[in-house]
Amino acid sequence: MELLQNNKSFDGEQRIYAFESHVLKNSTKFGIYLPSQALQGQSCPALFYLAGLTCNEETFAIKAHAQRLAAQLGLILITPDTSPRGEGVAEGDHWDIGQGAGFYINATQAPWAEHFQMESFIVDELYQLVNQEFDIQQDSIGIFGHSMGGHGALTLAFKYPEKFKSVSAFAPICAPSQCPWGEKAFSNYLGDDREEWLQHDATALIQAKGALFSDILIDQGFSDQFYSQLNPALLQQACDAVGQKLSLREHQGYDHGYYFIQSFIDDHLQFHAVQLQA
Template structure:
């Protein structure tokens, strides 16, 4: 693991590391914010942030303005890239498939399967790496994300509740099996069997897994230019059906971008801090 960038930030440090990923079969990078407590060797709770389409490991660190609140709360923030990268890695025909669009699943179809193993990368390889290398409270790890990353956060939380104690999302793709973005990604990465797709669909997973979290937080802008892709109402209905508490907050005037995320990121981090310390 190689440290390639290190910046002082709110008495902590924002870093970027590079390493060879066995899951992705290529070099990859991730960002991590270490608050002052972590730099002093104190074990801290941590939150993974999964970014959306076209983003990378640095997008969240630069655009979300999350470090100030994370420093106050003593939270470590971890931000992986959104896909494998490199000359040998398959590229898509548009920004919504291929590099920058890994969808946080394990691809089974050629040419994607060779490198696009993002589910294993996040929940196994990177998860274990950061727990080994940084002072993280192993039983106090949460996950959140935006758009495609919101889909990733919700689905991975429900698949691996033993690893993620809290979950939230900004404008997540709640039912990817029922929207063009998800249909394109899933048909390419997973094939045409829509029953397989449902294993990676947050709305379907809630119906199968039931209520796993004391609360889930989602913020959604009502001026979101991609609202038709997101289907928050379907996720709300699924949560209601199984008794999963969901705080779905809809905000007039807000769009899909990082100004929206900046506006509510402090509340998400505060939410995680409370959830992660709960018994």
């Protein structure tokens, strides 16, 4: 693991690391914010943040303005890249497929399957690495994300509740098997078996697995230019059907971008801080 960048921030450190991923079969990067408590040897709770389409390991660190409150709460923030990248990694024909658009699933179809194993990368390889290298409270790890990453956070939380104690999202793709973004990604990465798609669809997973968390926090803007792709109402229906508490907050005037995330990031960090210490 190689330290590429280290910047002091609110008495903590924002770092970028690179390492050779056996799962992705290439070099990859991730960001991590270590509050002063962690730098002083205190074991801290941690949050994985999964970014959206076209983003990378630095996007959240630069744009979300999360470090100030993370420092106060003593939260470690972990930000992986959104896909494998580099020489020999397949590229898509548009921004919503291929590099920058891994969808946090394990691809089964050529040419994607060789490198695009983002689910295993997050929950196995990176999860194990950060727990080995940093003093993380292993029973106090949460996950959240935005858009494609919101989809990833919800699905991985419901697949691996033994690893993630809390979950939230900004403008997540709630039912990817029922929207153009998801249909394109899933048909490319997984093939044409729509039953397989449902294993990576938050709405379907919640219907199948039932209530697993004390609460889920979702923030969604009504002026989101991608609102028709996101389907928060379907997620609400699924949660209602199985008794899963969902705090779905919809906001007039907010769009899909990081000004929206900045506006509500404190609420999400505080939400996770409470859930992780419960």
